[in-house]
Amino acid sequence: MSDSSPRTVLVTGAAGVLGWPLSLALARRGDAVLMMVRRNRRRNVRERVDAFAALEPDVAGRLRILVGELAEEGILEARARKRVLEQADTIIHCAALSDPAADRALAYRTHVDGTVALLALARELVGLRRFVHVSCTSVAGQHRGLWTEDMLLEGQAFASPAAESRLVAERRVRTSGLPFTIARPSQLVAPDLASPNGLTHLLRLLLRVAGLPAPLRRVPLAPLGRCARVDAVPVAWVVDSLLALMDSPQAEGGTFHLNDPHAPTVDEFLQRVCPALGIAPPRADLPRRAASALWSGPWASPLRALADQALNLPPETIAQLATCARVDPTRAERILRPMGLRAPRFDTWIDDAVEYARVHLV
Numbered sequence: 001m002s003d004s005s006p007r008t009v010l011v012t013g014a015a016g017v018l019g020w021p022l023s024l025a026l027a028r029r030g031d032a033v034l035m036m037v038r039r040n041r042r043r044n045v046r047e048r049v050d051a052f053a054a055l056e057p058d059v060a061g062r063l064r065i066l067v068g069e070l071a072e073e074g075i076l077e078a079r080a081r082k083r084v085l086e087q088a089d090t091i092i093h094c095a096a097l098s099d100p101a102a103d104r105a106l107a108y109r110t111h112v113d114g115t116v117a118l119l120a121l122a123r124e125l126v127g128l129r130r131f132v133h134v135s136c137t138s139v140a141g142q143h144r145g146l147w148t149e150d151m152l153l154e155g156q157a158f159a160s161p162a163a164e165s166r167l168v169a170e171r172r173v174r175t176s177g178l179p180f181t182i183a184r185p186s187q188l189v190a191p192d193l194a195s196p197n198g199l200t201h202l203l204r205l206l207l208r209v210a211g212l213p214a215p216l217r218r219v220p221l222a223p224l225g226r227c228a229r230v231d232a233v234p235v236a237w238v239v240d241s242l243l244a245l246m247d248s249p250q251a252e253g254g255t256f257h258l259n260d261p262h263a264p265t266v267d268e269f270l271q272r273v274c275p276a277l278g279i280a281p282p283r284a285d286l287p288r289r290a291a292s293a294l295w296s297g298p299w300a301s302p303l304r305a306l307a308d309q310a311l312n313l314p315p316e317t318i319a320q321l322a323t324c325a326r327v328d329p330t331r332a333e334r335i336l337r338p339m340g341l342r343a344p345r346f347d348t349w350i351d352d353a354v355e356y357a358r359v360h361l362v
Contacts, residue, residue, distance in 0.1 A: 004247045007129065008032040010088045012070065012118065013095030015041040017190045018134065020048070022094065027062040029243070034088055036068040036095070050095050057338050070095055070114030071106065074120065089127050092242065093118055096164055100197075104161035109163040112172065119176045131180045132246050133173045137231065137259055139184065140325040147325040149184070149255045149332070170255075173256075181251045183242055186327065187232035188260035189349060195358055198322070199232050203357040210277040218280035222267040226285050228322035231263035233343055241332070241341055248335050254336070256332035260343045272347070276354050308331035327351040 009026050013019040014035030020201055023033045037045045053060035066080035076084065097110050116135070122131050140147040141156035141163060151170060158164040173180050187197045209217060241258050245251040264272070267285055274281035329343070336342070 003099065003129070003249065004029075004031050006032070007032065007090045008087045008317045009090040009092055010034045010036060010084050011277060011361050012036045012068070012091075012093045014065075015045045015186055018094050018185075018235055018238065019233055020045075022092065022242060023063060024052070024059065025239050025243060027059045028056075030062075032062050032064070032087070032286070034064050034080075034084060036066050038069055039067050042067055058248065070118075071154075073117075075114065075117045075357065080273040081121070082256075084121065085124055088125055089129045090132070090192075090246065091118065091122050091125075091128075092132040092134065092246065096134070096136075096166065098244070100138075100160050100162045100196060102162050104165075107165040107169070112164070115169040116172055117170060119178065121289040123178075128178065130179045130246055131176070132242065133170065133180060133182045134242070135166050135170050135182055135184045135255075135323075136163070137184050137186045137257060137323070137327050139323075140323060140327065141167075141326075144324045145326060146328055148328045149257050149330070152255075170237055174255075178245055179252050181245050181253075182255040183238075183245060184255065184257050184259070184327075185233060185238045186257075186263070187230075188235050188237045188238060189353060191352075191356070193353060197232075199230065199353075200293070200357075200361075202230075203354070204361055206273060206277055206279060207357060207361055210279050219270055219274055219282045219321045220284070222265075222270050222282040222285050224266055224285075224322060224324065226265050226267055228266050229263040229322045229324075229326075230260050230266060230269040230322050231327060232346075232347075233258060233260055234349055237341070238287045241336055244333075244336055244339050244341060252329060252336055255337070257327050257329035258332060259327045259329055259345070260346060261327075261329055261333075261336055262343075262345055264346050269346075269350075272350060277358065 009031050011019055011023050011026070011033055014023050015037040023035050026033045035045065042065060049060055049063050049065065066076060066083065068076040068080060093115065097107060119131070122128055123173055139152070141158040143154055143156040152167065170182055187199050189199065193200050193203070211221065238258050245256055267282065271281045
């Protein structure tokens with residue numbers, strides 16, 4: 001039986017692509033929400049809450065803005081900390097670096113030290129009901145083959161400190177002794193494509209190709225086309241799934257993949273998207289071994305520079321975009337499917353995303 005009685009929830013990253021709609025969803029169902037935002041986002045969030053109050057005043061009245069910095073000692077300002085200790089009974093930690101190319105020191109300070117400090121705060125709460133930690137499927141790194149929800153340290157390599165540090169943060173949550181739930185969404189698709197992830201970068205790149213003279217409007221090869229998958233899910237579904245997992249007693253102590261088990265391969269993605277943008281789709285696949293040889297051989301440095309500078313597609317973003325790991329959401333599906341929560345398939349949202357990109361991202 002789910003525990004859906006009203007809560008007071010501290011949401012970190014409340015100004016973000018996931019944190020903002022999650023905060024609204026919590027408030028709409030009657031929960032009080034303590035929205036932790038960075039100093040430089042406070043005014044923007046206040047304006048958004050004030051504008052929202054004109055539409056749904058009762059919902060906006062349940063939102064309270066707190067200033068906090070994960071990368072700073074203490075995380076929260078003194079008054080904000082006092083309010084959390086007096087009122088909060090649930091924490092949803094979805095704050096994370098938006099840049100997969102962030103340097104190692106910042107990544108570990110934000111993801112690991114910030115999570116450790118938040119866990120310490122959670123231990124001080126009286127009657128903590130759940131600590132929900134939002135990680136990501138990128139913790140699979142460069143693992144190939146099946147990646148289950150129990151897997152964590154499997155000797156996998158990482159293309160960026162951001163993904164590696166999120167794995168370390170997960171491990172801290174697992175060993176915390178608190179009533180936790182870990183959710184691992186794949187790439188998030190917001191209606192306005194606001195999430196600066198691999199999918200957004202790729203769509204921008206394809207739009208630039210679409211603007212070239214006709215003979216050049218083509219993608220000659222599909223890198224890792226039949227191996228890697230472009231796994232992305234709409235933010236709205238992730239929000240609904242997080243609320244369901246937070247309320248579910250069966251989700252306590254578990255890790256859950258929130259991803260599309262039928263995600264398209266890179267080749268399938270390009271075969272669908274390229275024609276919609278007037279681009280000739282790839283006719284051949286660049287196999288994994290060939291791609292690995294190029295990416296790690298003598299051509300690696302110039303190729304990385306070309307991807308990063310000329311194409312605005314950082315190597316870390318490429319790794320985030322597509323993975324050869326087969327991410328298995330079996331445990332999550334056992335809880336979510338009886339509630340009618342199935343991951344939306346690629347073909348249900350990609351056309352709208354492409355059309356939005358065509359109009360707004362050029």
